[in-house]
Amino acid sequence: MSYKSFVFEQDQGVATIRLNRPETLNSLTFETYEELNQAMQDIDKDDSARAVMITGTGRGFCSGGSFVDIIQKLFDRSTQEKYQFTRLTCDLIKNMRRCRKPIVAAVNGPAVGAGALIALASDVRIVAESAHFAFLFVKVGLAGADMGATYLLPRVVGLGMASELLMTGRKVSADEAHRIGLANRVVPDPDLLGEAQKMAATLASGPFRALGMTKDLINHACGMDLEPALEMEAQTQALCMEAPEFAEGYKAFLEKRPPVFYRP
Numbered sequence: 001m002s003y004k005s006f007v008f009e010q011d012q013g014v015a016t017i018r019l020n021r022p023e024t025l026n027s028l029t030f031e032t033y034e035e036l037n038q039a040m041q042d043i044d045k046d047d048s049a050r051a052v053m054i055t056g057t058g059r060g061f062c063s064g065g066s067f068v069d070i071i072q073k074l075f076d077r078s079t080q081e082k083y084q085f086t087r088l089t090c091d092l093i094k095n096m097r098r099c100r101k102p103i104v105a106a107v108n109g110p111a112v113g114a115g116a117l118i119a120l121a122s123d124v125r126i127v128a129e130s131a132h133f134a135f136l137f138v139k140v141g142l143a144g145a146d147m148g149a150t151y152l153l154p155r156v157v158g159l160g161m162a163s164e165l166l167m168t169g170r171k172v173s174a175d176e177a178h179r180i181g182l183a184n185r186v187v188p189d190p191d192l193l194g195e196a197q198k199m200a201a202t203l204a205s206g207p208f209r210a211l212g213m214t215k216d217l218i219n220h221a222c223g224m225d226l227e228p229a230l231e232m233e234a235q236t237q238a239l240c241m242e243a244p245e246f247a248e249g250y251k252a253f254l255e256k257r258p259p260v261f262y263r264p
Contacts, residue, residue, distance in 0.1 A: 001039065001042050001043075001046075003035045003038075003039060004031065004035065005020075005029060005031045005032040005035045005036075006018060006019050006020050006032065006035065006036070006039075007020050007057070008039065010048070010049060012201060012204065013048065013049065013050040013051060013201075013204035013205070013262060014049075014050070014051050014052070014053055014197070014200045014201060014204050015043050015046075015049040015051070015052045015053070015101075016052075016053045016054075016055070016200075017036070017039060017052065017053070017054045017055075018054075018055050018056065018057055019032070019054075019055070019056045019057060019061070019062055020057045021057075021066075022056075022057045022058030022059065022060070024063060024066060025056070025058070025059060025060025025061075025062070025063035025109065025110055026056040026057060026058070026060050026061065026062045026063060026115070027062070027063045027064060027065065027066035027067070027069070028062065028064065028065050028066060028070065028114055028115075029066050029069040029070065030069065030070060030085070030088075033088050033089060033092055034088070036092050036095075037088070037091050037092050037095050040092070040095035040096055040098075040099045041095055041099075043099060043101055044095075044098065044099040044100060044101065049101060050101060050203070050204040050205075050206075050208055050262060051101055051102045051103075051104065051200045051201070051203040051204035052099070052101050052102070052103040052104065052200070053103075053104045053105075053106055053196055053197065053200040054103065054104070054105050054106070054118065054119075054122060055105070055106035055107075055108055055193065055196065056108055056109060056115075058109070059108075059109045059110075060108070060109040060110050060115075061105070061106075061107045061108050061109050061110060061111040061115055061119065061131065062110075062111055062112075062114065062115025062118055062119075063110060063112055063113065063115055064112050064113025064114040064115050064116075064136075065089075065113060065114050070085075071140075086146075089114060089146070089147050090147055090148065092118070092121075092147070093117060093121045093147050093148040093152075094148075096118070096121040096122065097121060097148075097215075097219055098219075100211075100212030100213075100215055100216065101211075101212070102123045102124065102200075102203040102204075102206075102211055102215065103121075103122040103123050103124070104122060104123065104124045104125075104126060104196050104199050104200045104203070105118065105119040105122035105124070105125045105126070105196075106126050106192055106193055106195075106196030106197075107119050107125055107126065107127040107128060107131045107133075107174075107183070107192075108128050108131060108189070108192055108193070109128065109130065109131050110131065110132055110133075110134075111131065111132070111133050111134075112132075112133065112134040112135075112136055113134070113135070113136055113137065114146075114147060116133045116134060116135050117135075117146070117147040117148060117149060117152075119133065120148075120149070120152050120153060120156065120182070121147075121148060121152060123215065124184050124199055124203075125177075125182065125183050125184050125185075126183075126184060126185050126187060126192060126195050126196040126199060127174045127177060127178070127183040127184075127185065127186050127187070127192075128174065128186075128187065128188075128189045128192040129174050129175075129186055129187070129188055129189055130174070130189050131174050132171050132172060132173050132174060132177075133171070133172040133177055133182060134169060134170065134171045134172065135149055135153070135165050135166050135169060136169035137149075137166075137169065138166070138167060138168070138169045139169040144165075144166030144167055144169070145166070149162075149166055150162075150166065153165065153166065155222055156181055156182060157180045157181050157182055158180075158181075161180050174186045204262065205261060205262050206261055206262075207240075207243075207245035207246075207249070207259075207261045208245070208261065208262065209240065209243050209245060210240050210243070210245055210246075213236045213239070213240060216236075217229075217232060217233060217236060220232065221233075245259075245261050248260065248261060249261075
């Protein structure tokens, strides 16, 4: 896989995406959106990639859409062209959630606007102490409902807190993010990449099919009543019981050793 707008590396089953415009705190361009969409689809189809880590170069995780490369240019575009762009941004979130590989966001600095949504759409967020979030769309006269924010954020932090964050666009420190459930873990800045890589490696070594099914069920169960969700889980678990990972897990338990689900 080769991309122009970010650094892509793969090692030991972990695909790493590193946004690479440090002079603008890794702001996004039209090309970045297109390539991130493609990368999520490519990774989903690549059996050698079993987990994903997303981070940024330099002081920022992602400062959202570039003011020069995106925002200014949108004023000269038609309504239909603006919609094509907003559809492109939403497709990124769709492809992140559809990707059946666990995604770890290593939030190394400000994650604001679209950057906050990329972190939010990840499955796990490891956050540096100096980092912060801001869903700041309302501060530029746009709806807080952008890139899946009104679907994902209430499910992570609750309806009341999500309403406050989306309606005020205020800054959320790393400590507050952890307190409200937006950050899974807050670590000292020098430890961030190591901790995120450790989490990604743990997920990459896990039962591939079972983790993919877990992500599928998390995506779908949020919109279901209890009984259909239980039925979906029952069918999924029965399928997992026929996979070799289940046999390995059982054998490892009997032999009192860690299961080996994946050998890179």
